[in-house]
Amino acid sequence: MDLLDNLSLGISVAVLPANLLYCFLGVLLGTVVGVLPGIGPLATCAMLLPLTFGLQPTPALIMLAGIYYGSQYGGSTTAILINLPGESSSAVTALDGYQMARRGRAGPALAAAALGSFFAGTVATVLIAVVAGPLTAVALSFGPAEYFSLMVLGLVSSVALASGSILKATAMIVLGLLLGLTGTDMFSGTPRFTFGIVGMLDGIDFVAIAAGLYGIGEILRNLEGGDRQPMSVTAVSHLWPSRNDLKRIIAPVLRGTAIGSLLGVLPGGGALLASFVAYNVEKNVSPNAAEFGKGAIEGVAAPESANNAGAQTSFIPMLALGIPSNVIMALMIGAMIMQGIVPGPDVVTRNPELFWGLIASMWIGNAFLVILNLPLVGVWVSLLRIPYRFLFPAIVVFSCIGVYSVENSSFAVLLLLAAGLLGYLLIKLDCEPAPFVLGFILGPMLEEHLRRALTLSRGDPTVFVTRPISLALLCVAAAALVLVTRPAVARRRQEVFVEDEA
C-alpha cells in the first residue's frame, strides 16, 4: 500500500540522527521561547528562523515545524500557569486552565493539555499522510483559474474568521495585497511602489513584516500598561491526573481533535479558531457544563487537542497546494523558498523525503513535547519568573538580528521598525494583523494567477465560472461571505470571540 510505503519512507528520514536532533532542538527552543509571556508562535518562528539557515532543506523545515508546535505548546503552559496566554489560540485554555491552577490542580491541567495534544497530533499526522497525497494529485490538475479562485476563497474565509469588523478585515486584506505587490513586476520587469529604494526592488521581506507586526508591535502594546510586575506563578505539584480526570477528558479530546483537524485545513482557520470552537462545543455538550469557567478539565483538554490538531492539519494546504492557510504557514512557505524549494503540488514528487520526512517528524516532535513538558515543567515555571522588563529588550535585539540575517541586509532592520510601528497603529485602530499578513503573502500569487488565467482564456473573464472546480470554490467563497454578514451569524460570531477578552 502506497500510504504505508510513504509513511515508512518518512519515518526512515525522520529518525536519521541529525533529523532527530534538529527536531528535538526545534521543539525545545520553541517551547523555551513560547513559554515566555507575550511571545506568540509567529514571533517565535520569525526570531528563530535564522537558526535554520545553515541546514539542509529537510532538517531546516523539520526544525522550523518543531519550533512552531513547540512554541504553541509553550504558550499553553503559560496560559495555564499565569493566565497570560502568549498567543490567542491559548486564550481559551487560560479560562479553565488558570482556574484549575488556582485550585492547586495545575499538574492535571498540564497533563491533560499534553496528553490531549499528543493524541490530537498523532491523529492529525495520520490525517495529513492520508489526505495530502490525493489532494496533491487533484492540485496537479489545477490551472491558474482554480488557483485564483482557491486564493479568493482563502482570503474570504480569513475575513469571516477574523474577530471584529468585517469591513476592516477586508480592508486589511486589500492593504496587504497592495503592499505585497511591492517590488519588480515579474511579467514586465517594471519596479512597482518601491519609492525609488533599491532595497525594495525584491519586494518587502516577509520575515521583517512578521517580526515587526507580531514582535515589535506587540511589545509597544504591552508597554502601554507600564512595567508589570511578574505575576505569581502557581507551584506545580502532583502532575498525574486522577482516574476520574482521565475518564472525563476522553470524549473532549476526541471531539477537540475532530474539530481541530477539520478547521485547521480551512484557510484563515488554523489553531486559533479550532480552540475557540472546541471550547464552545464542549461547553454545550459536556455533562459538567456548569463547571466551565471555574476549572473544568474538559475546558482544557478540548481546546488544547483542537489547537494542536489544527496547527498540524494547517500544513495540508501548505504542503499539497503551496498555499498558506494562515500566517505561520506563510512563514513556512517563505522558509521553503529560501531553501530553494518551490512550494506546491510538485514537492511531493520532487522532494518526497522532505515531504514525508516532515510529516513523520511531526509525530516524533509531538512525542518529544510530552517528554519535555511533563517532567521538565519545573524549568518552564522558573522561566515564567523572568520579568517582562528584561524580556522585551531581548525580543527587540533578536528580532533585529533575525531579520538582518535573512539576507544579511541592514535595510530589513528598517522595514522591521516600519512594520512594528504600523502594527502598533493597526492594533490601536482595532484592526487585526492576520488578514493583512495573509493578503501580503498572497498578493503576488493572486495577481500572477489572475493574469495567467486571463491570458490563457484570451481575456475572457468567464473562465473563473466556466471551469467547474473554480466555480465551486467561488460559490463557497460567496456563500461564506453572505453567511457572515447575516445578522444572526454576526451576533453569534461576536459571542464566540468575546471570550478572547474575558
Add this chain to the structure above:
Amino acid sequence: MSANTKDLACGAVFTGVGVLYGGMAWTSLPIGRALAMGPGYFPALMALILTGLGLAILVRAFLTSQENPFGAVPWRAVAFIAVAVLFFYFCLEQIGMFPTVFITTLLACAANDRFRIVESAIAGLVVATFCTLVFGYLLRLPVPLFASPFGG
C-alpha cells in the same frame, strides 16, 4: 459632533493609502487591458477597492454615536524602541555585533518608565554575550563581532 475616533482614523488611513497607491499606479505604471494586463492593472484595481472600503469605514464612523477613544499611547516606549532599532540599523556593520547588541539592549530597556541603569547594563551584557556566542561563533553570521568605525 461625536464620531467613532478609531474608525475615523482607520478609514482615513485606508483611504489615504488607496488614493496614494492608486495615483502611483495610474500615473507611473502601464495599466493595459484584461487580456494583456500591464503592471498597473491589478494594483490600480486593489487601490480602488481599498479607497472604497476606506470611505465606507469613514461614513460608518460618522453614523455611529459611540466615541471609542484611542487610549494612552506610550510615547516614551515608542521613541526608545525606535531609537534602539535605528541604532542597530546604523551600527551593526560599523562597530560590530557585541557593542551594537549591548547598546541596543540598553536603549530598549530605557523604553520602560522605571529604567534602572545597572540592571539594564547587566541585561545588555548577558544578551550581547549570548548573541555573540550563538550568532557569531555558532551560526557564523557574516558580521564583525567587534569593529572600529574608523577602519582600524
